[in-house]
Amino acid sequence: MSRIAYFGPRGTFTEQAARELAPGDDLMPVETIWAALAAVRKGEADAACVPVENSVEGPVAATLDGLAEEAPLVAVAEALLPVHFTVLARRDADQVRTVASHPHALAQVRHWLERNLPGAEHVVASSTAAAAVAVQRGEYDAAVTAPVAVEHYPLRVLAAGVADVPDARTRFLLLRPPGPLPEPSGADRTSIVAAAANRTGALAELLTELAMRGINLTRLDARPIKGNFGLYRFFIDFEGHVAEPRIGDALAALRRRCNNVRFLGSHRRADEVAPTIGTGAGNEDFVKAVDWVAAVRRGEQA
Numbered sequence: 001m002s003r004i005a006y007f008g009p010r011g012t013f014t015e016q017a018a019r020e021l022a023p024g025d026d027l028m029p030v031e032t033i034w035a036a037l038a039a040v041r042k043g044e045a046d047a048a049c050v051p052v053e054n055s056v057e058g059p060v061a062a063t064l065d066g067l068a069e070e071a072p073l074v075a076v077a078e079a080l081l082p083v084h085f086t087v088l089a090r091r092d093a094d095q096v097r098t099v100a101s102h103p104h105a106l107a108q109v110r111h112w113l114e115r116n117l118p119g120a121e122h123v124v125a126s127s128t129a130a131a132a133v134a135v136q137r138g139e140y141d142a143a144v145t146a147p148v149a150v151e152h153y154p155l156r157v158l159a160a161g162v163a164d165v166p167d168a169r170t171r172f173l174l175l176r177p178p179g180p181l182p183e184p185s186g187a188d189r190t191s192i193v194a195a196a197a198n199r200t201g202a203l204a205e206l207l208t209e210l211a212m213r214g215i216n217l218t219r220l221d222a223r224p225i226k227g228n229f230g231l232y233r234f235f236i237d238f239e240g241h242v243a244e245p246r247i248g249d250a251l252a253a254l255r256r257r258c259n260n261v262r263f264l265g266s267h268r269r270a271d272e273v274a275p276t277i278g279t280g281a282g283n284e285d286f287v288k289a290v291d292w293v294a295a296v297r298r299g300e301q302a
């Protein structure tokens, strides 16, 4: 049985994702995303489960920064959870004056709160479950939580299935130290982080390497490189698996273009969307082209 550190405390959306990604494993809640990644780096856990992006609020900065810095970790699986919130209140609160949650959660229920709890003060907590813990301690009146939180915290359910954007989703990663990669499934995602040079066209050149090979991007985020004002790292997710010739060829080109590129994993997509591959951009096209060059070099073909 593996030990999985996840962004807790108990009752977060990340716990729901960890249950899905590592059923039957030993789940270990930790207080921050950094702590989950550190637990794996220190060998206290075999893997970490953390959120990486939300369809309403965008990237989870702590995860992106945590993957670019310190010892490398590689994503081996992902989960995509619909994000519908449960609002929990103190059993003895006759009126809700304060409502706490993770900033991503508050942003996703802003309209619901305005309509249903007008005048309540919004308070930021480190996670949705940390907000439930604070409500239980009597620090706030209500918390916007994941549905799983009701299993852990005996609070009053004010509302369930709350979401301003009905199809909001968050994507979570299961991260391990570098090791054997998952097999390609035919519907995979590869992630890298690269620091492009600070000159005209540097980012366009990186993206062109992917575009020329017919590789579709699924995400592009920039994060500042701390201590270097105006310099950025680019997090690039694209369709395909590093084991495929077309993706290997693209990664080699990115490695040539920038010294500072880190591989963040190739794994099956949770939505199982297969890549669209244009004419001349399939794996067999890449293999045949390499074979042809080899034959030319041997003097067997012209």
Ligand SMILES: O=C(O)C(=O)C[C@]1(C(=O)O)C=C[C@@H](O)C=C1
Pocket (backbone or CB within 6 Å): 007, 011, 012, 013, 014, 015, 051, 054, 060, 083, 102, 104, 105, 126, 127, 128, 129, 146, 170
């Ligand atoms: O606080 C939690 O429950 C989390 O798992 C974090 C998190 C996030 O980082 O976006 C996950 C899903 C929701 O979008 C709200 C919060």
